[in-house]
Amino acid sequence: MVAAYWCFIFFIFFLYLLVKNQQKKNKNNPPSPRSLPLLGHLHLIKEPLHQTLETLSSKYGDILLLRFGLKKVLVICSPSAIEECFTRNDTVFANRPVSMATIHLSYDFTTMTVAPYGDLWRNLRRLAALEIFSPNRIAFFTDIRDNEIMLLINQLVKKCQGGGEKVELKTTFNELAFNILSMTIGGRRYYGENVEDAEEARNVRYVMREMLDISVNSNVGDLFPVLRWFDYGGVEKKMKDIMRRLDVFLQDLIDKRRGDRLVDDSDDDEDRTEHRKNWKKKNMVDHLLLLQDSEPENYPDKIIKGIILVLLIAGTDTLSLTLEWAMALLLNHPESIEKVRSEIETHVPKDRLLEEQDLPKLSYLQNVITETLRLHPPLPFLIPHECSADCTVGGYNVTRGTMLLVNLRAIHRDPKVWTKPNEFIPEMHKMRSCPGAGLGKRVLGLALGRLIQVFEWERVGIELEDMTEGPGFSTPKIKPLEAICKPRVATIQYSGF
Numbered sequence: 001m002v003a004a005y006w007c008f009i010f011f012i013f014f015l016y017l018l019v020k021n022q023q024k025k026n027k028n029n030p031p032s033p034r035s036l037p038l039l040g041h042l043h044l045i046k047e048p049l050h051q052t053l054e055t056l057s058s059k060y061g062d063i064l065l066l067r068f069g070l071k072k073v074l075v076i077c078s079p080s081a082i083e084e085c086f087t088r089n090d091t092v093f094a095n096r097p098v099s100m101a102t103i104h105l106s107y108d109f110t111t112m113t114v115a116p117y118g119d120l121w122r123n124l125r126r127l128a129a130l131e132i133f134s135p136n137r138i139a140f141f142t143d144i145r146d147n148e149i150m151l152l153i154n155q156l157v158k159k160c161q162g163g164g165e166k167v168e169l170k171t172t173f174n175e176l177a178f179n180i181l182s183m184t185i186g187g188r189r190y191y192g193e194n195v196e197d198a199e200e201a202r203n204v205r206y207v208m209r210e211m212l213d214i215s216v217n218s219n220v221g222d223l224f225p226v227l228r229w230f231d232y233g234g235v236e237k238k239m240k241d242i243m244r245r246l247d248v249f250l251q252d253l254i255d256k257r258r259g260d261r262l263v264d265d266s267d268d269d270e271d272r273t274e275h276r277k278n279w280k281k282k283n284m285v286d287h288l289l290l291l292q293d294s295e296p297e298n299y300p301d302k303i304i305k306g307i308i309l310v311l312l313i314a315g316t317d318t319l320s321l322t323l324e325w326a327m328a329l330l331l332n333h334p335e336s337i338e339k340v341r342s343e344i345e346t347h348v349p350k351d352r353l354l355e356e357q358d359l360p361k362l363s364y365l366q367n368v369i370t371e372t373l374r375l376h377p378p379l380p381f382l383i384p385h386e387c388s389a390d391c392t393v394g395g396y397n398v399t400r401g402t403m404l405l406v407n408l409r410a411i412h413r414d415p416k417v418w419t420k421p422n423e424f425i426p427e428m429h430k431m432r433s434c435p436g437a438g439l440g441k442r443v444l445g446l447a448l449g450r451l452i453q454v455f456e457w458e459r460v461g462i463e464l465e466d467m468t469e470g471p472g473f474s475t476p477k478i479k480p481l482e483a484i485c486k487p488r489v490a491t492i493q494y495s496g497f
Contacts, residue, residue: 069223
């Protein structure tokens with residue numbers, strides 16, 4: 001036991017000497033604060049991470065080199081440096097860092113977010129652009145988004161029909177986002193009254209939350225790889241268990257959709273053709289299974305499961321967090337709520353609710369969403385990249401294996417770009433492009449617009465809503481949003497609630 005202890009100490013010391021020697025060899029490195037042996041700059045890191053890095057960048061420069069344990073990290077908050085990374089050095093930074101999460105939660109590196117640069121990466125990019133996020137494909141599922149948002153509206157009307165009631169919006173928005181995505185992807189709902197299997201829904205919700213929590217948190221084993229030998233903290237074992245349960249859920253979803261395609265042999269050709277025609281029009285898994293028919297080598301079940309996993313994990317938090325921050329900002333600026341409502345009343349007939357086709361005319365609503373994303377992006381960093389070969393960025397040398405972190409939030413609040421970078425000013429955006437250009441903006445525009453059209457909203461107390469951001473790789477609101485919700489009589493009368 002004593003011998004093993006001293007071997008471990010010697011190994012760590014040896015790694016430290018290697019790191020220091022490498023640092024001496026590399027000249028013209030980006031600016032960097034003084035580091036500690038082995039820990040690097042971990043002693044400087046506090047939550048929220050993006051705010052700490054923003055503070056360090058303001059002191060040392062827009063291109064900053066840090067060391068998290070044994071991992072070198074290049075932090076960038078300069079638009080010109082970002083452009084350099086993803087134009088001149090685009091292939092160099094095309095890959096993702098390898099971590100315990102990418103090893104165990106990515107179907108052998110075949111998901112869209114972590115696939116290595118190459119044929120698979122290109123095929124997944126093409127699939128996303130043409131088959132998942134194309135305007136036609138997004139428009140195809142308009143009815144699902146409309147129906148899920150109407151279920152939420154009806155739920156709130158029932159809850160608040162006696163007058164103003166306090167509602168907890170963080171959970172409400174999370175459930176809405178997950179239901180929209182799960183209905184779009186597989187035609188199944190996991191929150192609310194209309195779920196097919198309550199026990200299955202509970203299990204799915206639980207394992208998805210576990211997956212999100214463990215994948216976004218830093219693991220000591222990623223910073224000090226030697227600790228993976230001992231599965232420090234049991235993280236690796238937990239990841240394997242979560243992935244096993246997730247795989248059962250995802251495979252079951254695919255198998256059930258595949259089973260719906262089966263037609264009784266006694267059916268005639270006309271019945272089969274009609275069945276096949278109707279089957280094609282249901283959800284995204286159905287469409288991916290059609291692609292599997294024509295290109296089985298490119299769309300095995302593993303690829304389809306990876307696509308579903310990424311859409312559910314990434315999409316749920318992105319949509320729900322943005323809705324929560326948008327409502328929090330509006331509650332602190334009630335004059336903006338009135339401007340959105342006035343715009344809706346000007347462009348939407350009084351005898352019906354806002355529809356997706358109305359969104360291109362609602363420029364102020366679009367600006368509210370844009371300003372929310374500027375102030376509180378759901379992910380303050382781009383998903384990390386890794387340098388696959390030595391290169392230069394901003395005139396500095398960057399060595400192979402360095403992780404790249406792009407601090408979007410720092411850029412969004414750069415005083416050199418924005419006159420009042422920390423204030424909520426939707427009017428500063430003069431955009432006129434359609435907010436329905438992507439799935440996220442369609443959901444955000446329709447949900448936010450209808451909530452303002454149907455209800456009066458007020459803060460729970462007289463104090464402004466707390467806008468403090470919580471810890472993590474995303475930007476959760478540290479205090480879950482609550483608000484007083486009261487149905488508007490005129491809207492209920494015209495909308496038939």
